[in-house]
Amino acid sequence: MYTFEQQLTSLFEQSFDKLNFDKKFARVVVSNRPELCQFQCNAAMPLAKIAKKAPIEIAKEIILNLPENNVIKSVEAVMPGFINVNLTEEFLASSTQTLVDDKRQGLAKTEKPKKAIIDYCGANIAKSMHVGHLRATIIGESIKRISKFIGDDALGDIHYGDWGTQMGMVITAVKEEQPNLPYFDESYTGEYPTQAPFTIKDLERLYPDISGRCKEDEDLAAACRQATVELQQGRVGYRALWKHIVEVSVIELKKDLADLNVDFDLWLGEASSDAFVPATVEQVKASGVSRVSEGATIVDVTAQGKHEVAPLMLLKSDGAVVYATTDLATIKERVDEFKAEEIVYVVDGRQSLHFYQVFDVAKRSGIAPETNMIHAGFGTVNGKDGKPFKTRSGGVLKLRDLIEMGKEAAYNKMNEAGRGEVFAEEEMREIAQKVGVSAIKFADLMNHRSANYIFDIDKFVQFEGKTGPYLLYTDVRIRSMLSKASEAGLQAGQIIAPSTESEINLMLTLDKFKTAVQKAYDDKAPNIICDHAFALTQAYARFYNDCHILNEEDKAKQASWLSLSAVVAQQLELMFDLLGLQVPTKM
Structure with a gap:
């Protein structure tokens, strides 16, 4: 069903056809002076310069050439050339009647649905969700629901963090407390336990503790990095333990999300796109957009208007991947596997530069040449002091x-x-x-x-x-x-x-x-x-x-x-x- 503005615009376009006026000026809008009228058309002002007539005369001509209809109750030309419009009460009633028991309230589904992925929440495995996740989660959930209502084949993806250094930290922390578990015995060839050797409360205790200690103990930090490398390279015991960490965390995660009335179509983490990293790096290199600088592989990024943008780092000098690499791999996964025509990232607005770089490289390298990529950035939740919201003791609020x-x-x-x-x-x-x-x-x-x-x-x-x-x-x-x-x-x-x-x-x-x-x-x-x-x-x-x-x-x-x-x-x-x-x- 068309809006009242669209239906009125259609009537005015018919008048414009008769007068040979450009129909791009025929738009009728909601009045900015509701005490005077319900709708208005301001076409006479720009048309006056073209037709070389007074705006009020053009307004009167437009009104005289409107077709007969049961929509308009009154239409009036007022100085200097505004056209004021009011609808008939009968038209209002009949239009409102069509909304009775209409589950879509008059809004038809799009004729051109897209396959879209909405990336939001971004919780981290083995960590409690905190106030910083609030906006991403509820804004993203609403954007997903709106997209589905419009008619898109939209999928919500939590894209949780399950593949970074925090995984190595948790594995190391578990090893410290329970060194005899089979996950740490490289010679072990049996079946690993189906029951996790820890609870969510254990994880919430272990991760903050070892994370804090790593800042003071470089040897411990190195051990955690090594555990992360071995996990990512496929060490069997670590992979089995990692699955427990993810499963226990996701169960707790779903409880918080259920309270927020939030759910996801895709429960994929960073690990899911890890398999796409080699092909992503190869495609970027083969496209000719990358170059080597001081041993690192980088990609120059298109300027934002008159402003130069720093290059995107694809690989460090030691060959290690960075966030931009994994984000490009995720885009490749979504385009290749899910055929995504649009990807929306509901992420902190302060990440705008990062996403500009990633989207630019994804387009120019051919990873996502036709995909519409959007960074739906958001601001911060602040306390009454105007600073980011925290607990009374100054900590991050869960x-x-x-x-x-x-x-x-x-x-x-x-x-x-x-x-x-x-x-x-x-x-x-x-x-x-x-x-x-x-x-x-x-x-x-x-x-x-x-x-x-x-x-x-x-x-x-x-x-x-x-x-x-x-x-x-x-x-x-x-x-x-x-x-x-x-x-x-x-x-x-x-x-x-x-x-x-x-x-x-x-x-x-x-x-x-x-x-x-x-x-x-x-x-x-x-x-x-x-x-x-x-x-x-x-x-x-x-x-x-x-x-x-x-x-x-x-x-x-x-x-x-x-x-x-x-x-x-x-x-x-x-x-x-x-x-x-x-x-x-x-x-």
Whole structure:
């Protein structure tokens, strides 16, 4: 279904055809002066210079040549040449009626779906997820959901870190504590145990300890590097132990992600693309874009406008690979194995130079000549002091602790509102879990991903203003009202022509869903959907205040308002799903 703007633009294009005006000027947009009109066309100003006529005269000609239609109620040329447009109430009603029970709320799937991979989260094996993973995880999850909704064959890939020096550190730490395990006996030829010799709590203790000691003990650091090399070269015992490390870590990882309502289509780590490194290096060299400098293999990178960019290092002078090499190998894997036409990296904005280098080399070397590669960078989560958010003691806050903080804040807020007298303890905790996590996610997603923001949990769990709880409560309240109506024998019916300004505004707002989702997809910016969701709740609040649905005596109006309310709830819930928010049935 076309938006109101698109349908009006089509009518104006027909007028332009008659007048031999260039149709690129025929665009109709939402009015920036809603007190004057609903939509406007500003074509007369640029056309005046071409036609050498006064803008107001051109505006009048455009109006005179509009085709007959049932869309436009009023159209007026105003000085110096603006064209103000309002829609008929009947058209608004019939258009809104089409949204009833429409799971897509009028937005058709793309006619040109892409195979896309969304790379987000980037958790590290054997390490706890922390506040730094929050933005990548929830922004990436929303971008993936939006891409799938648009119609792309989109896959979310966690691409966890399971192949770096931290693996050698953990292996060495386990060897220190349990040296007699068969994984460390190179002469061992039997079956390795199926049960891991450690728990996630052991890993969370072992890794920070040995990582800290490596900074002070060069011999220990060298031993860890050697263990990493042997793992990557295929030492059998180390590979078996590594699988345990990954399996134990992923089980815990999935618990945190489930609380955030996040899941992945691909659970692949850096190790997955390791097999593509040799072919990647060979392809870059064969393409002729690389050169040797002081023993290292580098690739000169295309300048960014007038700014020179440092070369990308492909291989160190000793032949060792670097992050850029493995990232290129990952792109090769995704293009060769998954036929990716688009790859989106949801990674800290401070990595923009790195991704510019990698994408440039991937294009020029022929690794991904046709693939659209996007770095959807994001800003930082800061404390109230404006610095990166940490614990009170100055340490990095674990993601698990952050989630618990949200749950507890929502629980306390509900208690303050007296909900503890309504719900049993178990139900309160269940509601608080959804509300608290949604509060954290919405507070993040409502900012453009490139912006930094202040983490203030007390503000996030408020039930008024632009917050997750406020939006969830609006939906729960609508569903409760519809349930009461049903119990009273009231039925939703045909949506009829609106009779109040708040009805008209609500119908106009509902139509903006299509534009919001499409732009959020194009810009990889979920905040656009957050903005629309909040605008819709505000429009509904005004409508609900003006139109006393359950007490309305006019049954046709009442039935229409019930249907209109149901559409609002359905659209809100669809947006919540695109944002990855879970909605409680009660609040």
